[in-house]
């Protein structure tokens with residue numbers, strides 16, 4: 001297979017060795033299931049890393065967000081504020097519960113939800129049940145402002161930290177600002193299990209509820225007894241072996257991502273573009289993805305159809321270069 005010639009892969013996984021050992025242990029001990037030592041350890045490592053009380057290992061970050069939306073009590077027709085610039089998985093779980101997503105504008109400082117727009121949205125929709133905040137590309141949102149606004153209006157804050165594992169805001173890890181928080185171990189994330197995710201919370205009852213929902217809502221009885229709808233959302237012990245092996249390398253991955261970010265920033269500094277920004281006085285991103293905006297007057301003409309983009313190539317205007 002050689003599909004990657006002349007290509008730079010976007011966020012390809014980096015394995016270190018121990019992952020395979022833990023996977024092998026799962027095989028050799030026959031814990032080829034959604035129960036086992038790797039799951040327990042992966043949950044423990046997640047709690048230790050982000051400093052939260054409970055972690056529930058799940059099949060993916062989207063499942064974690066779905067259970068977070070359910071825990072927040074979102075019912076059909078309830079309003080939920082969501083960011084208007086993120087991956088679709090931030091919002092899909094709101095739709096699973098037939099909530100009514102309302103998209104809040106993004107600000108330029110962090111490329112995340114604008115607190116001013118959020119406050120304004122509460123003036124228009126005061127009865128909003130929950131707010132889902134994503135930390136886009138690994139840069140934390142403005143949590144001082146956002147937390148205060150959610151508290152003031154009695155809305156449950158859900159943090160989509162799928163992309164930002166290891167990032168901090170005022171010294172505190174992302175994945176701890178919401179009442180319910182989601183992280184992802186998808187193949188393209190900062191650390192990976194090939195897939196997988198976790199729900200993080202300090203609320204014991206919520207963690208227990210999520211664990212039950214994720215294992216088909218089986219009641220605590222010696223026979224199969226079910227009183228509510230359940231899901232098959234639990235993480236596999238094989239996947240958990242990979243996640244477990246990756247955790248000790250999280251900081252190393254972040255350091256490398258930061259190098260890449262700074263290299264782009266330096267290398268592209270004379271071009272009419274700006275990289276995804278962050279305020280180093282308040283946060284330290286995990287630099288998961290390096291992105292840039294091309295200045296409007298330097299962008300070539302572009303036409304888009306439903307599935308294609310056509311760029312009309314144009315020579316750079318030397319006046320726009322910042323030499």
Ligand SMILES: *Cc1c(COP(=O)(O)O)cnc(C)c1O
Pocket residue numbers: 059060061062063086087089090134160162163183184185186195196197
């Ligand atoms: C990757 C991602 C998710 C979903 O995580 P999965 O583990 O792929 O389900 C959710 N939100 C954001 C912002 C993501 O980037």
